[in-house]
Amino acid sequence: MIKTKYNYEDITNLNSYISKILKKNFGKGPAACYTFLTDDMMFINIKNFITPVEEVLIKKNEEHLAHKSRMIIFDAIFEQIQEEVKRVLNIDYTSMCYDWSFKHNTGLIILTKDEHFTQTAEHSLEGNESVNSIKKICSNVHNTQVQINHVSQTSTVTYIIYSGFMSKIEHALYEKGYVELLIEWSNELKGEYKQNKRLFEHALRAAIDDHFVFLDFEKDRGMIVFYHT
Incomplete structure (x- = not known):
């Protein structure tokens, strides 16, 4: 179920914050950042995010290194994103996962309440x-x-x-x-x-x-x- 109780301004501000923190840590922010919420998860879709360094790694068939560097950075900035989401939406997400499509230059970040990411049948x-x-x-x-x-x-x-x-x-x-x-x-x-x-x-x-x-x-x-x- 998609959440609708959060106003557009809150979501827009979060998108802006996430784009800024990505730019600060990667040296390049995404061209677009879109967020929507379900009952227990927050989906953050980003587009056109690949950095010049990652472009070189991909061209050299070292895509696994691009994935690894992103994993390290996102693990480091999770707490900052977590705190901002809690401040704006009053939701305490406990974990984060992410995946990147370097071919399509798109990515997806998911914040979850860990107890809900289970067997719901x-x-x-x-x-x-x-x-x-x-x-x-x-x-x-x-x-x-x-x-x-x-x-x-x-x-x-x-x-x-x-x-x-x-x-x-x-x-x-x-x-x-x-x-x-x-x-x-x-x-x-x-x-x-x-x-x-x-x-x-x-x-x-x-x-x-x-x-x-x-x-x-x-x-x-x-x-x-x-x-x-």
Whole structure:
């Protein structure tokens, strides 16, 4: 459910603040920053954000370094964003995740109340056929039997929360501390989701413009966000 009780000025001010803090820390701010809220999450979509340094890394086939540097910086500035959101909206988000599409020069930041990013078993798409189709696609990508916990769809955005995506090998790697290796692997998996675009479009009955994938290896859960027309 999309929140409507927050006024336009509050959201505009937050967009401006986030753009400024990104510019301060990256040396270049996004050309556009759009925010909307659900009952328990805040979605921040940014466009045209790639810095000159990242452009060089991408051209040199070192995209993983661009991802890593962004991860380090965003982990460092989360507290500042968290405090500003609490001041403006009086919402205390406890965690943040993010994903970047360097090809499309778009990114998505999600602030969550951690206790809500769990197994809600709520499917708001019409009929179980769509949910079952999504479950099959996700299971094929991960080679495991995932559980679809929540599907929510609006006119422009669909987000899917699922769990149980990790294989025995991925669990073992995480337990032994190979987190960076798993993060690099997750970027490969995002390409697998892109290859399944038409299957997702059929299940969602909507054309997909962009998508983002978030994988939480600590809690074995993930989320896919589709922007569509």
